[in-house]
Amino acid sequence: xxxxxxxxxxxxxxxxxxxxxxxxxxxxxxxxxxxxxxxxxxxxxxxxxxxxxxxxxxxxxxxxxxxxxxxxxxxxxxxxxxxxxxxxxxxxxxxxxxxxxxxxxxxxxx
Amino acid sequence: xxxxxxxxxxxxxxxxxxxxxxxxxxxxxxxxxxxxxxxxxxxxxxxxxxxxxxxxxxxxxxxxxxxxxxxxxxxxxxxxxxxxxxxxxxxxxxxxxxxxxxxxxxxxxxxxxxxxxxxxxxxxxxxxxxxxxxxxxxxxxxxx
Numbered sequence: 001x002x003x004x005x006x007x008x009x010x011x012x013x014x015x016x017x018x019x020x021x022x023x024x025x026x027x028x029x030x031x032x033x034x035x036x037x038x039x040x041x042x043x044x045x046x047x048x049x050x051x052x053x054x055x056x057x058x059x060x061x062x063x064x065x066x067x068x069x070x071x072x073x074x075x076x077x078x079x080x081x082x083x084x085x086x087x088x089x090x091x092x093x094x095x096x097x098x099x100x101x102x103x104x105x106x107x108x109x110x
Numbered sequence: 111x112x113x114x115x116x117x118x119x120x121x122x123x124x125x126x127x128x129x130x131x132x133x134x135x136x137x138x139x140x141x142x143x144x145x146x147x148x149x150x151x152x153x154x155x156x157x158x159x160x161x162x163x164x165x166x167x168x169x170x171x172x173x174x175x176x177x178x179x180x181x182x183x184x185x186x187x188x189x190x191x192x193x194x195x196x197x198x199x200x201x202x203x204x205x206x207x208x209x210x211x212x213x214x215x216x217x218x219x220x221x222x223x224x225x226x227x228x229x230x231x232x233x234x235x236x237x238x239x240x241x242x243x244x245x246x247x248x249x250x251x252x253x254x
Contacts, residue, residue: 022130023164054134056160057218065215088153092225098212 001025001052003032011075013042014105018051021059029059033066033077043075046108049101050081055089063099078108117143118183125177126167133163133180140182148248154226155189155245161223162193162230162241170197170239186247193241199234 001019008014013036017029029047036042045066049055067077080102082090090096102108121136137156141147159182166178178195207224210217224230229244 020131020134022160023167024127024130054156054160056157056164057216057222058164060218061215064213068213068215084149085153085157088150089157089222092157092222093209093212093218095212 001028003029005032005036007040007042008109011042012044012046012109013040014046014048014109016048016051020054021049021052021062022054022056023058026056026058026062030062030065033062034069037066037069037073037075043070043073044109045070045075045077046080046102046105047077048080048105049083049086052083052086055086057093060089060093060095060099067098078102080105080108116183116185118181120182121180123177124163124180129178130160130163130167133160136180136182140184144184151189151245151247155191155243158223158227158230158243158245159191161219161226162191162243165219165223166193166195166197166239166241170195171200172197189245189247191241191243193243194235194238195240196238199236199239201234202232204230204232 001017001021004016006014015032021029033045036045047063063077063079070077079099081104082101087101090099117140119136119140121132124132137159141152176196178193181192183190204220204224207220209221227243227245231242233240
């Protein structure tokens, strides 16, 4: 999995996660979100899942950890553009309420 | 390949977390040999297989020769995965597995695997542990 970080506004970051968000990649995403929030002072984090082929329980755990980190800094974590696999996993785990998907990165930043 | 032709593939001597990529590749190979696969079946089966593989990698108690094997097979009715590992045999009561609180950062894996397929079984053996995953295929076009 590859991660790219963009800073579209002063308070927000967009992390693009391309590939498989599994047990190998999840700890890296968790650390990247923590660094983005605490060191780069971007309490609002959007994780763009448009190029994420697969997510498992460890990937979900990284997103929840990131959500807590962002909220504790006064911000939020949002997910954008999930595909069918990610959406299926969110439904299966009843996570759509806490990780509400946005259809685009722009809408997640609005 | 038609829906009626069984396919069987095998992966041996997986030893670490990087082996999860080999599991993904094995499933990609399986999908490439099934020309009538329903997306929902693919997503559910792949999720369960990777969650069990992840559980084995993370929790199986192992010695220096530890490894796990995986065999997958598909026919017109069922997708099946059989894992065996050489870790310490343990007893697991999968009926007690449940989805944790929505803000939990871990503990979902086996609950997700159970929810994603029709059958999930674990059994301790003399040499380690075995897992069986079965998903009945939802929609299969009749073979011509």
